[in-house]
Amino acid sequence: MLANTKKILANAYKHNYAVGHFNINNMEIVQGIVQAASKLNAPIILATSEGAIKYAGIKYLYNLTLTASEESKIPIALHLDHGKDINIIKEAINIGYSSVMIDASHEEFEKNIQLTKKIVQLAHKKGISVEAELGTIGGVEDLVSARKIIYTDPEKAKEFVDRTGCDFLAVAIGTSHGAYKFEGKAKLRIDLLKEIKRITKIPLVLHGASGVPKDIIRTAEKYGANLSGVKGVPDSQIKMAINNGINKINTDTDIRIAFDAAVRKVIFKKPKEFDPRHILNPVRELVSKVVEKRIRLFGSVNKA
Ligand code: G3H
Ligand code: 13P
Numbered sequence: 001m002l003a004n005t006k007k008i009l010a011n012a013y014k015h016n017y018a019v020g021h022f023n024i025n026n027m028e029i030v031q032g033i034v035q036a037a038s039k040l041n042a043p044i045i046l047a048t049s050e051g052a053i054k055y056a057g058i059k060y061l062y063n064l065t066l067t068a069s070e071e072s073k074i075p076i077a078l079h080l081d082h083g084k085d086i087n088i089i090k091e092a093i094n095i096g097y098s099s100v101m102i103d104a105s106h107e108e109f110e111k112n113i114q115l116t117k118k119i120v121q122l123a124h125k126k127g128i129s130v131e132a133e134l135g136t137i138g139g140v141e142d143l144v145s146a147r148k149i150i151y152t153d154p155e156k157a158k159e160f161v162d163r164t165g166c167d168f169l170a171v172a173i174g175t176s177h178g179a180y181k182f183e184g185k186a187k188l189r190i191d192l193l194k195e196i197k198r199i200t201k202i203p204l205v206l207h208g209a210s211g212v213p214k215d216i217i218r219t220a221e222k223y224g225a226n227l228s229g230v231k232g233v234p235d236s237q238i239k240m241a242i243n244n245g246i247n248k249i250n251t252d253t254d255i256r257i258a259f260d261a262a263v264r265k266v267i268f269k270k271p272k273e274f275d276p277r278h279i280l281n282p283v284r285e286l287v288s289k290v291v292e293k294r295i296r297l298f299g300s301v302n303k304a
């Protein structure tokens with residue numbers, strides 16, 4: 001059975017740590033993440049973007065996650081990331097996701113409230129919890145894009161939470177999606193976060209939180225990637241964010257980079273190799289290594 005996102009995050013809220021939300025697209029990524037979380041006895045949230053669902057199919061991703069949760073002892077929740085298409089959100093609710101995100105952050109305040117409220121009503125009827133977003137996280141992904149950061153206003157956040165009844169709130173405090181997060185020095189608005197935490201009183205979510213680890217970037221570049229200018233959120237800032245109210249941390253880019261580095265390395269070093277199992281096993285191992293470091297950083301070891 002899939003785990004309950006709300007319960008997982010309620011415990012994180014109570015004990016001031018963060019649960020890892022890891023984006024999935026295929027089986028090796030799921031297995032790599034679950035291997036790390038099982039080793040560390042940590043609860044995790046596996047997440048599918050609308051792009052992932054379009055790529056792999058919702059049933060495949062749902063069943064991969066269900067199998068993972070049945071075969072392991074840790075709590076594994078399944079979450080819809082950045083739901084924008086009402087039909088996909090409804091599909092996720094109907095198939096049995098643990099939680100969904102409604103991302104109407106690109107809309108003006110009242111419209112965001114109305115759309116979020118509607119999803120909260122639909123989801124809560126089935127016992128599914130809802131993440132919403134206020135403010136704008138920067139960066140560009142496949143189907144998730146916003147170039148400019150608009151910081152979350154704490155007072156508005158309180159009104160938003162009260163009026164929508166959402167269970168978790170994604171806040172914009174300076175992070176961006178993707179591998180190019182900061183042009184200058186990395187800096188999160190911890191002052192805003194503290195204030196939002198103080199007045200909203202629900203678990204807060206940090207998107208665009210990948211660390212873009214230098215050792216993995218070096219491996220990818222050694223075997224042909226061009227990733228100049230990439231920059232992630234330093235571990236010290238992640239720790240500060242957790243200490244000041246973040247309970248769910250989203251990671252996708254670090255997994256993508258690990259995937260890329262592992263594939264490049266094996267096909268460069270073994271030009272005669274063409275068995276997908278021999279190419280993708282190192283992917284699974286490197287994803288697992290990267291996720292293990294994230295879980296340790298988040299403080300969710302032994303919280304299963
Ligand atoms: O937050 C966005 C995730 O990294 C998903 O990106 O739409 O390219 O799958 P995607
Ligand atoms: P990254 O691009 O920093 O991994 O963020 C992923 C994310 O926020 C998914 O919702």
Ligand code: ZN
Pocket residue numbers: 082177207208250
């Ligand atoms: Zn995101």
